[in-house]
Amino acid sequence: MLHMPPARGTPPVLLIGLPSLAAILAALASLFIGPAGIPVADSLAALSGHGDPIVRAILFELRLPRVALGLLVGAMLGAGGASLQGYLRNPLAEPSVLGASNAAALGAVVALYFGLAQAHPMALPLLAILAALAALAPLFGLAGRSESPLGLILAGIAVATLAGAGISLALNLSPNPFAAMEIMSWLLGSLEDRTPQHVWLAAPCIAVGLALLLWDGRALDALTLGEDSARTLGIDLRRVRVRMLIGLAVGVGGAVAVSGAIGFVGLIVPHLVRPFTDRRPSSVLIPSTIAGAALLTAADVAVRLIPTNAPLKLGVVTAFLGVPVFVFHLVRERRLW
């Protein structure tokens, strides 16, 4: 997709390389830092298949899934934000702003509430995906009919609010405080106590989501000129729309099913990356995917390092970290897009 050296902006090698380096460092930190306080030497021994079996269990059963999920979910959110902003030609677009994350969370809550999640392990991701699809489909229909981004954002807020109301209803009617607590924790977003099963659940969904979203970089570039022009450049917008819709619903649904709703990553990451690119939506896609993975994994390390009484939830930290960074960039770069 980066088919020309940028006329301005960072060379592609750095644009991919720096976020990759950050992602690797964050992943290593996430692997070696945790409440068990295992020395790095012991961790290395365990990773190479030797050492204390308990340490090995902690690393392989607890920390490694957490690292993998941080990278996967972060990548999905970064790619989702970048491609939605490109597709809708709107720097405010993001899965959580448009209600997809909330809707997926509602799907997850429904699965938990009615005990479907216990009945079958696939019920939770499936419902999350279906709910995300149900939230995004009308928005995409609306986007096809008007060039104005405002109607879409308003509709997104309506969908997000409706999903939020559904979640509140579930909390309101929840049979006992424990059920309410479990629902709440999905909404705050977390990667704590995840098992390898969670990875196997999320990875295929996110892989499908990423593949579908990264496929259409060129169509997003054409959409820079609006829908009519994109079509006269040979873009089959109906197919692009279907790929985006399924990619986002499956990817975000799969991500939310294992991590809960984590906001802001998809909004902020493309904005952090874009000033270093030539501003084509396609050149923001891959760096955003990698930077999203790095950011979420780093935030998940921060969750463990900040000393609090109750364990901090990841979604809370991404919001606290993300918003100031976002505002700083808004002020510094008067034009971000």
Next chain:
Amino acid sequence: MVTIRIEALDVALGDRRVLAGIDTEMTGGGLIGVIGPNGAGKSTLARAMLGLLKPLSGRVLLDGAEVGTLRPADRARTIAYLPQGQTLHWPLSVERLVALGRMPHLAPFSRLSAADTAAIEAAMAATGTLDLRTRDATELSGGERARVMLARALAVEAQALIADEPLASLDPSHQMEMMELLAERARAGTLVVVVLHDLTMAARFCDRLLLLSQGRLMADGSPDTVLTDAALAEVYGITAWRGTAGGTPLLVPLGRS
């Protein structure tokens, strides 16, 4: 050379019939202007010719093949489009923007070939935008912007180009420059169709005019035969002065009849 044939074309937008019974054929070699009052269906005709609108009935044929049934990339390589008031949603550099015109020629995930780069350079040279290469396309003046957008459309190197009101918001000098560029292309063999509001420009630069009124094709021919007093009175409700200045034929709207 490409031929666009329009057969008994009816187009409706929502419940409103916008075009009715349009029959014509267009080929390259001379600049073709589409004129008519506001709401006559000019832009709709342009969009129907590009396959952006599905006809209610009738057909638009591109070298004998129905435009709606062509593969999107094939159609895009054959007809380029310069839309009215082109919006640009991200601040791409001029070079990047013009390069978007090569999209119909690119295989998925491939890089720009030497031919693509040559087409981009040629389009920028033809429109005098080479110096703007690294500028933000969102920060150009109206005249620069219009030329860059034309370069984007020319970079497609299509056999046909449809330009919808390319003169809007241009000063007189840039208007004439735009018309000269389009006429030059047309006389070099490209099928160039331009939707115009300015009758003076239409009379001066076009070799053939299509006059639309309330969705119908009222007249089709050379500017002399189309822009008659009777047609101007009937379609636009105006009278006009005709004359020449330095050998240039002029038509100036005078008053409302």
